[in-house]
Amino acid sequence: MDLHLAYPDIFSRADAATLTMLMGPRQELRPRQRIARANVPMCQSIYLEQGFAARYRLDRTGRRQFLSLHVPGDFIDLPSLVLGSIDHDIDSVGTVVLRGIAHGDLGRLMAEHPPLMRNLWRISLMDAAVHRYWIFRIGRLPGRARVANFFCEMLIRQYARGLCSTQRFELPLTQTDLGEACGITPVHANRMLGELRADGICDFADGEVEVHDLPALIRTGHFSWDYLYLPSEIDGALRQQLSAGALRAAAQGMR
Amino acid sequence: MDLHLAYPDIFSRADAATLTMLMGPRQELRPRQRIARANVPMCQSIYLEQGFAARYRLDRTGRRQFLSLHVPGDFIDLPSLVLGSIDHDIDSVGTVVLRGIAHGDLGRLMAEHPPLMRNLWRISLMDAAVHRYWIFRIGRLPGRARVANFFCEMLIRQYARGLCSTQRFELPLTQTDLGEACGITPVHANRMLGELRADGICDFADGEVEVHDLPALIRTGHFSWDYLYLPSEIDGALRQQLSAGALRAAAQGMR
DNA sequence: CGCGGAGTTGAACGCATTCAAGTCTTGTGG
DNA sequence: CCACAAGACTTGAATGCGTTCAACTCCGCG
Numbered sequence A, B: 001m002d003l004h005l006a007y008p009d010i011f012s013r014a015d016a017a018t019l020t021m022l023m024g025p026r027q028e029l030r031p032r033q034r035i036a037r038a039n040v041p042m043c044q045s046i047y048l049e050q051g052f053a054a055r056y057r058l059d060r061t062g063r064r065q066f067l068s069l070h071v072p073g074d075f076i077d078l079p080s081l082v083l084g085s086i087d088h089d090i091d092s093v094g095t096v097v098l099r100g101i102a103h104g105d106l107g108r109l110m111a112e113h114p115p116l117m118r119n120l121w122r123i124s125l126m127d128a129a130v131h132r133y134w135i136f137r138i139g140r141l142p143g144r145a146r147v148a149n150f151f152c153e154m155l156i157r158q159y160a161r162g163l164c165s166t167q168r169f170e171l172p173l174t175q176t177d178l179g180e181a182c183g184i185t186p187v188h189a190n191r192m193l194g195e196l197r198a199d200g201i202c203d204f205a206d207g208e209v210e211v212h213d214l215p216a217l218i219r220t221g222h223f224s225w226d227y228l229y230l231p232s233e234i235d236g237a238l239r240q241q242l243s244a245g246a247l248r249a250a251a252q253g254m255r
Numbered sequence C: 001c002g003c004g005g006a007g008t009t010g011a012a013c014g015c016a017t018t019c020a021a022g023t024c025t026t027g028t029g030g
Numbered sequence D: 001c002c003a004c005a006a007g008a009c010t011t012g013a014a015t016g017c018g019t020t021c022a023a024c025t026c027c028g029c030g
Helices: A013-022 A078-083 A103-112 A115-140 A143-159 A175-182 A186-198 A214-220 A232-254 B013-022 B078-083 B103-112 B115-140 B143-159 B175-182 B186-198 B214-220 B232-254
Strands: A027-029 A034-036 A044-058 A064-070 A089-102 A168-170 A202-205 A208-211 B027-029 B034-036 B044-058 B064-070 B089-102 B168-170 B202-205 B208-211
Touching (some): A013 A103, A044 A078, A044 A175, A064 A115, A078 A103, A089 A103, A115 A143, A115 B064, A115 B078, A115 B115, A143 A168, A143 A186, A143 A202, A143 A208, A143 A232, A214 A232, B013 B089, B013 B103, B044 B078, B044 B103, B044 B175, B064 B115, B078 B103, B143 B186, B143 B214
Antiparallel strands (some): B034 B089, B044 B064, B168 B208, B202 B208
C-alpha cells in the first residue's frame, strides 16, 4: 500500500514519494508480535504497509481492550513523534509489513516543508475521531449492534483504500480479538456472530467477513461513517452503491 | 484560567500572551447550551476559560454518550481548525466562559511561528490519549470502577491546573450526565455513587466531589494517570501526596 | 498420536437496565 | 404567598443481556 493511495486527499504523489524515500526497509512481523511498547521512548514512526495492528491496554486481570485497530496503509505511531512515547502497547494482528520513518528525518522534512506538519496533524485528528466513535460504540450499543458497527467501520476504512469490495473484506482476528475490540467476552462475540449469520447479514470466518446484506449490516450496527472524513469521491461512491443496492432490493421485493 | 497556567509545558508565557491577544471577547453560556454543532463548518477554535463542556453523540433513542469532558483551561475544538468541522456536538455543562480564536489568525500565527503548530498538535494528541483511555474505561471496567476511574481523571486533570486540592473538586454534572459519561444508566450511576459513599471513598453532591480516601478511589477505579502526560513536577507532586497519604494511613493503622 | 488454540453450545448466575413510585428542591405563575 | 410543575435524586422489584463456567468438536502441528 502506497502512501498516496492510502491518503489521497492528504499526500500528493510528490509528498508521498518524498516520505517513502525516508522510510526504512520493509520489516515483516508474525502475528501477535510487539510493534511498540508503552512508555519506551521512540525514535521512529511506523507505516503499516500491509496487515493489521492493534493498540490495546491490559486490565488488572490481564485481558486486553483494543483502543484501535489499524488497517493496511495506516500511518501509525504519530503520537510518539510529538509526545516522545505512547502510553499503551501495539501488537500485530496477523502478519504485518512495517516501514519505519526516523523522527529526526520527519522533523527536518517538516521544517523545510511546513504543510507536511499540518497533514500529519490531520491524520492524528482523523484517528482521534475514530477513537471517539469507539467510545460511542462501546458505551451505547448492545453487543450485536457493536459487532455489526465494528464490521462496518472495518469495511469502509478498507473500501476507502481500494482494498476490498462492499461484499467481502479481510479481518484477521480471532473471535477473542473481536471481543477485545468490542468490549465483550469471546463467548458472547461468538453468539452475536451466530445471530448475524443466521439473519443472513454477514459471515465472519477464516479472517474474512463476507457481507450478505450491507444495508442490514449498517442498520443493525446503527452505523454512520460521518466520522471517517472520507474523500468526497469515496463517500459519493459508497452512497451510490447503497442506494443502488436498495433499489435492487426493492425491485426484487416487487416481483 | 490563563493559557500558560493551563498548559505550562506547552505554551511559554510569551506564546500564551500572543495567543490571548488574538482571542475574542469573553462569552458566557448557561448550562446545556450548544457550543459547537456537528457538520457545520467552523471558522474559530474555542478556549474554555471557565466551566465544563461535553462532546457527545446521540444514539438512535436520543440518549447522549459523552465522548469527552473538557475542564476549565482546555483548548477545545482544535479538530475543526484542521478538519474544518466536527462530527459531533459540544454542549456546555454548567455555566461556561468561552473565548474564540479565529482560524485565520491561528493560521497566520502558525505560518510565522512554526513551533506553535507543533504545540497545538501536541494538545490534540493528548486529547486523543484521553479518548483512548475512555475506551478502556468503558470497555473493561464494571460500573463502580468506571465511576471511580472517571472521578480520578477529573480530579487529576483539574489538580494539574491548580484548580483543586486532592480532597475536593468541582464537577457540575447531574447523575444523568455522569451516566452518559460512563456509559451506564442514571439509576445505576446513582447506585454506584451510593456504594462509593457508603464505603467512605468519596461523595458526589451539588456539583462537587469530596474525596475521603484517594488511594481507595484510585484502587477502586483501577486508575493510572500515565495517559495524561502530566508535567513531571505535577506527576512528582501527586506521587508524593499519595505516598505521604499512604504513610499516614499506615501510621494510623499501627496505633 | 496427542497437544493446544479456536470455535461452538448449554446452563446458571449476576450485573445492569427498566419500570415504577415517591421525595426533595427549585422556579414560576396564579 | 402559596400552588404547582419540572427536574434531580432515591429506592424497590422484575426483567434480561451478557458473563462465567464447563464440556465438547474441530483443526493444525509437533
